[in-house]
Amino acid sequence: METKVLILEDDIVNAMHMQVVLESAEFEIIGIAGNYIEALRLFVNRLPDLLVCCIYLNNGEVAINFIEQARDIKKVPVIYVSAHDDEETLNRVMDSSPASYITKPFTDRQLLVAAKCALHKQMRLSSCNTTPEPTGRELEIIRHLVKGESSRKIADTLCISYETVKTHRKNIYKKFRVSSGYETVALAFHNQWVF
Amino acid sequence: METKVLILEDDIVNAMHMQVVLESAEFEIIGIAGNYIEALRLFVNRLPDLLVCCIYLNNGEVAINFIEQARDIKKVPVIYVSAHDDEETLNRVMDSSPASYITKPFTDRQLLVAAKCALHKQMRLSSCNTTPEPTGRELEIIRHLVKGESSRKIADTLCISYETVKTHRKNIYKKFRVSSGYETVALAFHNQWVF
DNA sequence: CAAACAATCCCCCATTCGGGGGATATTTGG
DNA sequence: CCAAATATCCCCCGAATGGGGGATTGTTTG
Numbered sequence: 001m002e003t004k005v006l007i008l009e010d011d012i013v014n015a016m017h018m019q020v021v022l023e024s025a026e027f028e029i030i031g032i033a034g035n036y037i038e039a040l041r042l043f044v045n046r047l048p049d050l051l052v053c054c055i056y057l058n059n060g061e062v063a064i065n066f067i068e069q070a071r072d073i074k075k076v077p078v079i080y081v082s083a084h085d086d087e088e089t090l091n092r093v094m095d096s097s098p099a100s101y102i103t104k105p106f107t108d109r110q111l112l113v114a115a116k117c118a119l120h121k122q123m124r125l126s127s128c129n130t131t132p133e134p135t136g137r138e139l140e141i142i143r144h145l146v147k148g149e150s151s152r153k154i155a156d157t158l159c160i161s162y163e164t165v166k167t168h169r170k171n172i173y174k175k176f177r178v179s180s181g182y183e184t185v186a187l188a189f190h191n192q193w194v195f
Numbered sequence: 196m197e198t199k200v201l202i203l204e205d206d207i208v209n210a211m212h213m214q215v216v217l218e219s220a221e222f223e224i225i226g227i228a229g230n231y232i233e234a235l236r237l238f239v240n241r242l243p244d245l246l247v248c249c250i251y252l253n254n255g256e257v258a259i260n261f262i263e264q265a266r267d268i269k270k271v272p273v274i275y276v277s278a279h280d281d282e283e284t285l286n287r288v289m290d291s292s293p294a295s296y297i298t299k300p301f302t303d304r305q306l307l308v309a310a311k312c313a314l315h316k317q318m319r320l321s322s323c324n325t326t327p328e329p330t331g332r333e334l335e336i337i338r339h340l341v342k343g344e345s346s347r348k349i350a351d352t353l354c355i356s357y358e359t360v361k362t363h364r365k366n367i368y369k370k371f372r373v374s375s376g377y378e379t380v381a382l383a384f385h386n387q388w389v390f
Numbered sequence: 391c392a393a394a395c396a397a398t399c400c401c402c403c404a405t406t407c408g409g410g411g412g413a414t415a416t417t418t419g420g
Numbered sequence: 421c422c423a424a425a426t427a428t429c430c431c432c433c434g435a436a437t438g439g440g441g442g443a444t445t446g447t448t449t450g
Contacts, residue, residue, distance in 0.1 A: 013211045020212065024300055025387075105219055108303040112390050135426060148378030150406065164428050170409070171426095179408075182380050183343030189384040195307050330396060345436060359398050365439075366396095374438075 002028040003119060006048035008066065009081065010034040010057050018052060021108045022115065036061045043070050050118055051078045055093060077118035107192065132175055134193065141168050142188050145181055197223040198314060201243035203261065204276065205229040205252050213247060216303045217310060231256045238265050245313060246273045250288060259288070272313035302387065327370055329388065336363045337383050340376055
């Protein structure tokens with residue numbers, strides 16, 4: 001059974017973008033609302049399993065009011081979408097215990113990960129960047145790693161010592177708190193260091 | 196210097212979606228055209244470095260005519276976007292030597308990969324599915340692999356023998372023509388088996 | 391029904407990896 | 421100007437991988 005999703009977002013382009021992305025991953029969009037009243041009407045009629053809410057609407061409405069009313073009808077996980085990646089907004093929505101929080105602009109992947117996490121009731125934040133960046137050389141090695149090249153081969157193609165490549169890998173593991181090449185490759189995709 | 200892109204697509208939602216995606220990856224959209232004439236006007240005025248073209252427009256126009264005229268002015272790589280994933284359409288556009296070919300619905304990743312490949316003059320097809328699917332058990336193992344778990348650990352959590360996990364991995368390598376866990380993880384992300 | 395597929399398990403062996411030590415030179419930023 | 425960051429190189433060792441052989445059970449499906 002598909003997960004029913006209600007989107008509260010007045011930017012129609014962004015809303016339709018989200019619709020396309022979510023529909024490509026077994027989600028059923030039961031409606032797109034541009035304001036509070038419309039959202040509540042759709043909510044009571046269709047009883048969605050997941051809410052995707054823009055925090056601030058252009059007409060001045062704030063999603064939190066709607067969320068609180070909706071909660072009285074049916075408890076559902078919420079993904080908050082924000083255009084502002086600041087701590088104040090973050091703290092504000094945290095009080096209403098969302099399931100996910102992503103900031104614009106976000107990638108398809110970020111939205112999908114947020115949605116999946118929301119359904120599994122795992123909190124997920126995609127904001128207030130604390131992730132370090134790989135250095136130029138590190139990124140180069142990560143890209144080769146993604147292609148499945150061994151440290152020996154990477155060393156040959158980059159014309160550096162095998163030991164140097166190993167050192168870079170060890171540094172990457174420490175910096176990003178992973179412990180294998182596999183996790184590094186996964187990380188590279190999540191952070192869009194590679195395509 | 197950013198790569199200048201011209202989009203020929205009359206579905207405005209899809210066009211804006213592509214704009215958002217491409218702009219998030221160092222591409223500059225110099226214009227969106229909904230028809231042949233408009234596209235040619237934008238082309239001669241702005242001389243883009245890359246074309247993204249819907250093959251069939253709703254008004255009955257076919258992009259190939261436009262492409263051939265544009266080619267006389269400036270040679271640029273072309274990404275063809277098609278709603279039909281059939282061999283006939285594919286053969287038809289192949290004759291005009293596109294740089295990439297993707298079918299709707301496509302993911303952000305597919306579009307970006309196509310764009311990057313186009314710029315590097317590497318042909319890329321995202322159609323006529325020839326990619327085999329992993330079996331249930333194989334997919335399960337792939338997901339654990341992405342998390343960085345070793346074959347031994349996977350065996351423990353799935354309560355099967357270490358040798359069995361190795362066999363599954365070997366089968367995966369053969370089936371998808373890869374030769375390492377790293378490539379498998381990369382493949383899993385490309386094919387959206389994981390998020 | 392026979393053949394293909396899926397999932398399970400076993401052995402061998404060379405190569406690679408992960409993690410633990412170091413060291414030195416160059417670039418860069420405050 | 422000097423400390424921090426970056427990039428380079430070296431050794432050791434136990435564990436894991438990749439690639440090559442097999443084999444046995446069910447299940448699906450043409």
